[in-house]
Amino acid sequence: MFFKGYSNAKGRHMEKKAWQKRGFVSLLTFTSFIVMTVTGLILYITPQGRIAYWVVWHLIGLTKTQWGNIHTLSSVLFIVSGIFHVVYNWKPFVNYILDKINGGLKLKREMAVTSAITLVLMVSAIASLPPLIYIVDLSDTIKDAWIISKDYEPPYGHAEETALKVFVKKMNIDLDAALEEFRANGVVIENAMDSLDKIAAANDTSPMGLYMIIKKLEPKPETGIVYTPELVEEKFTGTGLGQRTLDVLLEKVGAEKRIAEARLRKNGIIIKKDEKMRQAAERYGINPIDILKVILVEDYTIEK
Template sequence: MFRKTTSLTSFFSFIVLIITSVILYIVPQGRVAYWADWSMLGLSKEQWGDIHICTGALFLVVSILHIWLNWKPILAYLKKKAGESNFTSPAFFISLTITLFVAFGTLAGLPPMKQVLEFSQDFKAMGEAKYGIPPYGHAELSPLNIFCKRMGLDLDKAAASIKNAGIELESTKESIKSIANKAGLTPKELHEIILKDQPGKENSVKKETSSAPNKQSPSHSAGAGIGRMSVEAYCAKFNLDLNTALGILREKGVIVDKDTPIKEIAGALGLESPRAIGELLNP
C-alpha cells in the first residue's frame, strides 16, 4: 500500500510539474505579467509559480521515498555481481554523460539547450510586444502619487482622469494595482487612462506598444535574457550594425569580439545591468 501510494503520488506530482513547467516556460517576464495582470486558466504567474514550487517539493519528498523503497534494485543496476560495483557499464556512462552534458552544456550555451532557452526568451519577447512593458519594475505596486512623481505626471489631472472614467479613488496613496483591480482593469489599462489628459503624454503607451513588433528597443527589452547573448546576436535582434557596435564598445576601452556575451561587456563597463548596453549602442 505504502509503495503504491508513493509511486502514484510521484507520478501525479510529476504530471503537474510538467504542466506548470510548460506554463512558466512561456509566461511573459515577471514585470510584464504583473503589469498586464497576465493569467492562464484563471491563474496568475505568481499562482502558477506557487503550484510549481509546492508540487516540486512534494515530488522531491516522494522521490526520496521512492529511491529508499527501491534501493536494492538501484544498487543492482550498479553491480556486475554481488558485492562488485559496476561503474564501467555502458548504461552507467551513457546516463551520466547525458546528465552532465545537459547540465554543463546549458552553462556553456551548447545546442540543443541553447535553443531551448532562446525559444523561451522568444515567447517572453512576444509577451512584451503584446502586453507592453511597465515604465519601471513593479510600477503596479506604487501609490498613485509616487507613480505620478516618478513618471513626471500631473497628479491632480491623473486623479481627475481616473474619476472621470467612473473608477473609485479613495486616496492618491492607493496603489496602481489596487485602483485597477477595483475597476476590473489591468495596471496597463489604468495607466492609459491616467495618460489621457496629461500634456504631451496622450496615447504614448499605445504608440510604443504598437511599434514593438516592428522594431524592439534595446533599452526596453533588455530584461528578456539578453545577458547571455553575444554581441552579434544582440545586434541582429535589435537591428544594429555589428561593426558600429563593436567600434563603440572598443572606444569605451572594452576588448570585445562578435562572440563576447553582453553580460560580460556590461560588467567590464561597470554598468548596473545589460539594459544600459542598449542606451550605449542606440542612444
C-alpha cells in the same frame, strides 16, 4: 455455515480496505510528476514577469504567480514522495546494486554516457552553449511573442508595485489631474499611496489599464535639452531602459532615429531589430544607460 461465510467475506473485505503504502507513494510520485511537468511547460511559455504582472496575464483563469505556486508545491511533493518511494523500495534497490557489483557492474558504458549527458547539460546551461541553449532562447522568443503592443511594456521594472503617488511623479504627471481623470473613468482611488496592482484589482482592471487612462497627461518629450552623462544618469536610471527596444526608447526620449543610429555606429554599436537594450548592452559588455548616453550626449564615447 452462514456466520462462517459472513466472517470470511468480512475478512476479505477488510483485506481489500488495507492501506497500501507503496501503492499510495507510487501514485503520489506519479501524479506530482505529471502536475510538475504540465506547469513547467506552461511556465516555459508564459510572458516575462514584467509583462504578466503589468497586464495581469491569465491562462485557464490562473495568473503567472498561481501557476508558479502550483509548480513549486508539486515539485516539493515530487521530491518528498520520491524520497519515500526510495525508502519503501530500499531493499530491492540495494539488492540490485549489490547484484551488479557482484556481477562485475556491466553498466559502465551506461553510467559514463549518463554522466556525460548530465555534465553537458549543466555546462551548456551555465555557459549558454549551443545547441542546448537554443531551448532557453526559444522560451524567450515565445515569451516575447505575448507583447503584441508597446503598451504591454511597463514604463519601468515592477511599475505595478509602485504607489500611485510615486508612479505619477516618475511619469511627470500631476497627481490631482490623474485623480480627476480616474474619477471621470469610474476608477475608485481610496488611497494614492496604494500600489497600482492593488488599485487595479479593486477596480477589476490591470496596472496597464490604469496607465492608459492617465498616459495622455504625460508631458511630451522635452526638446532642446543639452544632455550630459550626469543628466542622463539622473533622469533615466531606474526607468526600465533595458526592457525597451530602440524604437520605443527613441520615442520615449524624443530622439531622432537617424542621428541616434549614426552615434551608435560611431561607437561600434549595432542594435538589431526588436532587440532589447539589455540584450544589446550585454553583447557589448556595457550597460543600457551607456547606450542612451551615446544617443543623447553629443560626441559621447564609451570607454572600453
